[in-house]
Structure formats: structure tokens, C-alpha cells
Amino acid sequence: MRIRSPKDFWAGLIFVAIGAAFIALASQYRLGTMHRMGPAMFPMLVGALLAVLGAIIALRSFVLDGESVPRFYARPIGVSLLAIVLFGVALQWLGLVAAVAVLVLVGAWAAREVRPLETVALAAVMIVFSVAVFVWLLGLPLPLWPDM
Amino acid sequence: METLSNLAFGLGVALSWQNVVYCFIGCFLGTLVGVLPGIGPVATVAMLLPFTFGLGPAPALIMLAGIYYGAQYGGSTTAILVNIPGESSSVVTTLDGHQMARRGRAGPALGIAAIGSFVAGCIATLVVAFFAPPLAEIALKFGPADYFSLMVFGLIAAVVLARGSLMKAIAMVCFGILLGLVGTDVNSGVIRFAFGLPELADGVGFVALAMAFFGITDVVLNLEHKDKQEVFTSRIGSVLPTMEDLRISFWSIVRGTGFGSLLGILPGGGALLASFAAYMIEKKVAKPPRSFGEGDIRGVAAPESANNAGAQTSFIPMLTLGIPSNPTMALMIGALMIQGIAPGPQVMTERPELFWGLIASMWIGNLMLLVLNLPLVGLWIKLLAVPYRLLFPAIFVFCCIGVYTVDNKIFDIYEIAVLSGVGYVLLKLDCEPAPMVLGFILGPMMEENLRRTMMISFGDLSVFFTRPISAAFLIAAVALLAVIALPALRAKREEAMQE
Numbered sequence: 213m214r215i216r217s218p219k220d221f222w223a224g225l226i227f228v229a230i231g232a233a234f235i236a237l238a239s240q241y242r243l244g245t246m247h248r249m250g251p252a253m254f255p256m257l258v259g260a261l262l263a264v265l266g267a268i269i270a271l272r273s274f275v276l277d278g279e280s281v282p283r284f285y286a287r288p289i290g291v292s293l294l295a296i297v298l299f300g301v302a303l304q305w306l307g308l309v310a311a312v313a314v315l316v317l318v319g320a321w322a323a324r325e326v327r328p329l330e331t332v333a334l335a336a337v338m339i340v341f342s343v344a345v346f347v348w349l350l351g352l353p354l355p356l357w358p359d360m
Numbered sequence: 361m362e363t364l365s366n367l368a369f370g371l372g373v374a375l376s377w378q379n380v381v382y383c384f385i386g387c388f389l390g391t392l393v394g395v396l397p398g399i400g401p402v403a404t405v406a407m408l409l410p411f412t413f414g415l416g417p418a419p420a421l422i423m424l425a426g427i428y429y430g431a432q433y434g435g436s437t438t439a440i441l442v443n444i445p446g447e448s449s450s451v452v453t454t455l456d457g458h459q460m461a462r463r464g465r466a467g468p469a470l471g472i473a474a475i476g477s478f479v480a481g482c483i484a485t486l487v488v489a490f491f492a493p494p495l496a497e498i499a500l501k502f503g504p505a506d507y508f509s510l511m512v513f514g515l516i517a518a519v520v521l522a523r524g525s526l527m528k529a530i531a532m533v534c535f536g537i538l539l540g541l542v543g544t545d546v547n548s549g550v551i552r553f554a555f556g557l558p559e560l561a562d563g564v565g566f567v568a569l570a571m572a573f574f575g576i577t578d579v580v581l582n583l584e585h586k587d588k589q590e591v592f593t594s595r596i597g598s599v600l601p602t603m604e605d606l607r608i609s610f611w612s613i614v615r616g617t618g619f620g621s622l623l624g625i626l627p628g629g630g631a632l633l634a635s636f637a638a639y640m641i642e643k644k645v646a647k648p649p650r651s652f653g654e655g656d657i658r659g660v661a662a663p664e665s666a667n668n669a670g671a672q673t674s675f676i677p678m679l680t681l682g683i684p685s686n687p688t689m690a691l692m693i694g695a696l697m698i699q700g701i702a703p704g705p706q707v708m709t710e711r712p713e714l715f716w717g718l719i720a721s722m723w724i725g726n727l728m729l730l731v732l733n734l735p736l737v738g739l740w741i742k743l744l745a746v747p748y749r750l751l752f753p754a755i756f757v758f759c760c761i762g763v764y765t766v767d768n769k770i771f772d773i774y775e776i777a778v779l780s781g782v783g784y785v786l787l788k789l790d791c792e793p794a795p796m797v798l799g800f801i802l803g804p805m806m807e808e809n810l811r812r813t814m815m816i817s818f819g820d821l822s823v824f825f826t827r828p829i830s831a832a833f834l835i836a837a838v839a840l841l842a843v844i845a846l847p848a849l850r851a852k853r854e855e856a857m858q859e
Binding site for chain 2: 219220222223226227230231234237238241242245246247248249250251254255258259261262265266268269272279281282284285288289292293295296297299300303304308311312315316319320322323324325326327330331334335338342346350351352353354
């Protein structure tokens with residue numbers, strides 16, 4: 213047996229896994245009856261449907277031709293996610309100014325081409341902009357500086 | 361005549377100076393962000409959502425609607441000048457619009473897009489005003505079983521009309537429904553699928569989900585492709601089309617508006633299907649000489665009118681049934697909920713100022729877009745010249761601050777990171793995010809209505825088939841699935857999507 217449609221094969225497997233996970237998690241809750249449905253009933257039904265669909269999609273990939281899985285580039289997605297997580301950490305402990313600086317300075321490395329000076333300037337502009345617009349103009353409750 | 365007096369009342373609401381200002385700000389910001397390449401209306405609305413938090417429900421909704429039209433229009437500008445569709449509904453605009461730009465006719469292309477959109481918007485506003493109220497009255501008679509079946513129909517329709525594999529799209533709907541169920545179950549008080557995280561008790565954040573799937577992952581995918589962009593920023597010339605242009609595009613605009621208004625009402629239809637259908641029909645029925653694909657102005661006029669009309673009429677199911685027909689409408693419903701308003705047919709009677717004010721503001725918004733875009737096109741073009749390496753960190757900043765300010769929870773920022781990772785993998789495997797987002801919004805409503813139905817019927821499932829309205833929706837859903845499963849039609853659909 214050869215996988216003819218790798219994209220579908222992996223998508224199908226992921227759907228089976230998600231469906232199974234929700235069924236397993238839902239089994240801790242009360243199922244109830246059709247008349248009085250408990251919190252587990254609906255998720256189990258939908259989870260089962262998802263798992264079945266996933267299985268069909270995965271099995272079908274042995275028969276139908278399809279595209280291969282495109283390359284995953286580690287840098288753009290990895291750096292972007294890291295920058296976002298760091299933004300969260302920085303916002304909690306250091307305030308908005310530092311958080312925006314971190315997000316821009318780290319996030320910019322997600323692109324292939326990085327120009328350090330330009331990035332620093334962009335960070336400065338974004339800090340001024342977000343403080344002016346979100347905090348002063350819109351009055352959103354964002355901490356500007358670390359809590360002392 | 362009642363509709364006219366209601367419209368007049370709505371105009372009164374929409375023309376209050378503050379609502380006009382918010383409508384203007386919405387259109388302006390929407391266009392500003394929508395022009396940026398690679399950012400579609402969903403991401404734009406999600407990113408600009410925080411700007412409406414301080415407002416009351418009516419101004420907030422009016423501003424969001426303005427953002428939506430603005431983003432839609434901004435996307436067309438990008439499609440014409442850079443050949444990058446901001447979203448799928450501008451894909452067809454790139455075909456002839458960009459060709460016109462290459463032939464030095466970028467100005468008239470932009471002009472006819474604005475004029476076509478304005479005409480379509482005016483007519484579609486009337487369609488909404490006349491069709492929404494009777495539909496809302498019918499909807500008030502719906503029981504839980506009818507609602508459940510309607511949602512099944514809506515999701516199936518959305519999936520059938522979406523691009524790509526049907527099965528994967530249905531699977532994505534299921535995934536969305538399951539994600540939507542995370543959090544406290546209103547019936548039993550049990551906190552489901554929260555992994556013991558107290559932050560998940562309120563469920564997965566909708567704004568985080570929309571931004572992750574339509575904002576962050578899009579940026580990441582853009583960073584992976586390094587396409588050469590051809591930006592026509594130098595000489596645009598006059599944006600005013602010639603009389604000859606107007607004459608030959610007149611019927612295209614009318615046809616586009618008609619199709620757009622009709623298809624926009626369908627669940628899952630909205631702007632995307634409208635613009636595709638309008639373009640294909642235009643190719644068949646337009647008077648020769650035809651030069652579609654080589655810069656025919658009718659190839660811009662028809663889809664642009666259609667997508668604006670469709671964008672407008674897609675408000676009908678949202679306003680009357682509380683059911684989103686596309687991800688942008690799902691965001692609107694999310695915004696209504698944040699404002700403490702339960703969407704549904706009762707909004708029209710309980711909050712007439714909201715309902716009619718919004719409808720009237722659609723017309724004002726369209727007028728503003730016309731006024732805004734023809735003279736400001738130079739500004740938008742300057743924006744297009746900003747390199748992507750400077751734009752994308754700014755998008756990150758908007759998304760992160762935006763998602764935090766919904767609830768002021770740091771957790772939501774981590775959530776957007778996790779969801780972006782998931783979205784990235786799914787997008788790589790060609791799993792469309794739009795059906796998932798609809799499932800996410802409809803999931804909890806479906807569960808609620810299913811439970812109520814079962815309570816009333818003592819667990820008897822046949823009630824779905826014995827109630828006429830419910831049965832009609834289910835039969836329609838099955839028919840849609842059957843039709844699309846037929847090999848001949850399937851080939852047609854794929855062919856249509858290819859174009």
C-alpha cells in the first residue's frame with residue numbers, strides 16, 4: 213500500500229486524533245439519555261463524526277491521488293510564535309512598552325531579511341503608536357510600565 | 361410603506377453626528393488596514409475590534425460594518441495594483457483589474473470598482489431593509505428543532521460553497537463545533553475540555569481564534585513565499601472612468617448587484633461566491649467585443665459590485681436569524697455578544713435603533729467609501745509601497761494588543777500562539793479555516809437547541825422530520841450534499857473554483 217495523497221492522509225489522522233481526544237475527555241462527564249442529554253452527549257456525537265470523517269479521509273488517501281505535504285519552514289512560524297509568547301510574558305511583568313519592543317524586535321526575525329537599525333526604528337514607532345492610540349486615545353486598561 | 365418610515369427612523373439614528381463619525385472612522389480604518397496586502401476583512405475586523413469596545417452597541421456595530429466595507433474595498437485596491445488578493449472574494453478582481461493596471465488603466469479600474477460598489481451597496485441596502493423584517497417575523501415562529509436543522513443546513517451550505525475538499529471542510533466544521541464547546545456547559549455547570557485551566561472556563565476566545573487563523577497564520581505563510589511583487593504606484597492618472605467605460609459597465613454593475621444580493625443571503629455565500637459567480641456569468645453574457653482576462657473593465661465592475669452587494673446582504677441571516685453566513689458575520693455576532701446583546705430575530709423588535717440604524721448606516725458607509733476612496737487613492741497607494749518586512753511586525757502588535765484587550769487576560773495571548781500553531785499545520789494540509797470558524801460560533805447554539813428539542817420530544821429524534829420547517833431544512837441540506845456528491849456536478853464545481 214502506498215499513500216497517494218499525503219496531505220489528506222495526515223489531515224485525516226489529525227482529525228481522528230482530535231475526535232478521539234474529545235471523546236476520551238468527554239467520557240469523564242455525564243452522558244445522560246437522549247431525553248435529558250448530559251454534558252458528554254453532544255461532544256461525543258460530534259467527536260465520533262469527526263473521527264469517522266478523519267478515518268475516511270485518511271483511508272481514501274491510499275486510493276485517490278493528491279498533493280504531497282508542502283515544506284514546513286521552521287523559522288517564520290517558530291519565531292512568530294516565540295515573539296507572541298514573549299509579548300505575553302513581557303506584558304504581564306514589564307508593561308506594554310517593553311512588550312511591544314520585544315514583539316517587534318523578536319518578531320522581525322521571522323522574515324528572511326532583517327535590517328537591525330530599521331527594526332529598532334519600527335519598534336520605537338510601534339511603541340509610540342500603541343501607547344498613543346490604545347492607551348491615551350481609546351483608554352484601554354493596559355499597564356504601561358512594570359508594577360513597582 | 362412601513363419599511364420606508366423605518367428606514368427614515370434608521371437614517372435618523374445613523375445620521376446622528378457621533379454615528380456618522382464612527383461610520384467614517386470605521387470606513388477609513390477598514391480601508392487603511394484592508395489595503396495592506398495579505399490582510400482580508402476577517403483579520404481586519406478582528407484587529408480593529410478593540411476600537412469599538414468603548415462604544416455603545418449601535419455605534420459599535422455601525423463602526424464594525426464600516427470597517428467591513430472598508431476592508432472589502434481596500435482589498436480590491438490591492439488586488440488591482442499589486443495582484444495580491446487581500447481575501448478570496450477579490451481573487452477575480454485581480455484577473456482583469458491587474459491587467460488594466462498593467463496597461464496603464466489602474467485609475468479607471470479603481471474608479472469603476474468604487475462606483476460599482478457604491479451602486480451595489482445602495483441597492484443591497486434596500487434589499488436588506490425590505491427582506492430582513494419579514495424573515496425575522498418568520499424566524500420568531502421557529503422552534504428549537506427548526507433552529508437546529510437550520511444550522512445544519514447553514515453549515516452544509518457553507519461547506520458546499522467553500523473551496524477544496526468537501527469531507528475535509530465538514531471535518532473542520534466538526535472541529536470548530538468541538539472547540540466551541542470548550543468551557544462551562546450552561547445546562548449542567550460542568551466545565552468541559554478545560555484541562556483544569558481556569559482561564560478556559562469561559563471557552564476558547566473567538567477573537568483569538570479568528571486572529572490566529574486569519575491573521576497570524578496568513579502572515580507566516582506570506583513570509584514563506586517570496587513572490588516578486590509588481591506594484592503600480594507611479595502613474596495612476598485620473599481615477600475617473602470615461603463615459604465609454606461607464607456605458608459598457610452599466611449592465612455589468614446591474615447584473616453583479618443582482619447576483620451579489622441573491623448569493624449573499626445564502627449561508628456560506630457572502631461576498632466570495634457572489635464575485636466568482638458574477639465574473640463567470642459576465643464572461644458568458646457580456647456583449648462582444650470581450651477581452652476578459654486581458655483588462656476588460658466589465659471584469660472589474662461585475663465582481664466588485666457583486667462582492668459589495670453580497671457583503672451587504674450577508675447581514676440578513678445574521679440580523680434576522682442570529683446565524684452567521686461567513687466568518688466576518690461570525691465576528692459581528694461575537695461583537696454583539698461582547699456588547700451583551702443576544703443575536704436573533706428579537707433584535708429587530710427589541711432594539712429597533714440598532715437594527716434600522718445599522719441598515720441606514722450601510723448606505724451612508726457606501727457613500728463615504730466613494731467619497732473617501734476616489735480622492736484618497738494616492739494615500740492607499742503610498743501604503744502599498746511600504747515593504748512587508750515593516751508591515752508584518754505591526755500586524756503582530758495589532759493582533760496581540762487586540763486579543764488582550766477583549767478580556768484583559770494575558771492567557772488569551774498564549775492562546776493565540778497555540779491556535780496559530782494549530783492553524784499553521786491545518787492550513788499546510790489544505791484544511792480551510794472558514795468552515796471551522798462557523799462551526800465554532802454555531803456549535804454551542806446547536807447543542808442548546810438539540811437539547812431543548814430532545815427535552816420537548818422526550819428523546820424522540822423523529823421530531824426533526826415531522827416539523828415542516830425543520831424537515832424542509834434537512835431535506836435541503838441532504839439535497840445539497842447529494843448534488844455536490846454527483847460526479848458530473850463535482851467536476852463542474854472544481855472547474856468553477858479553478859477559474
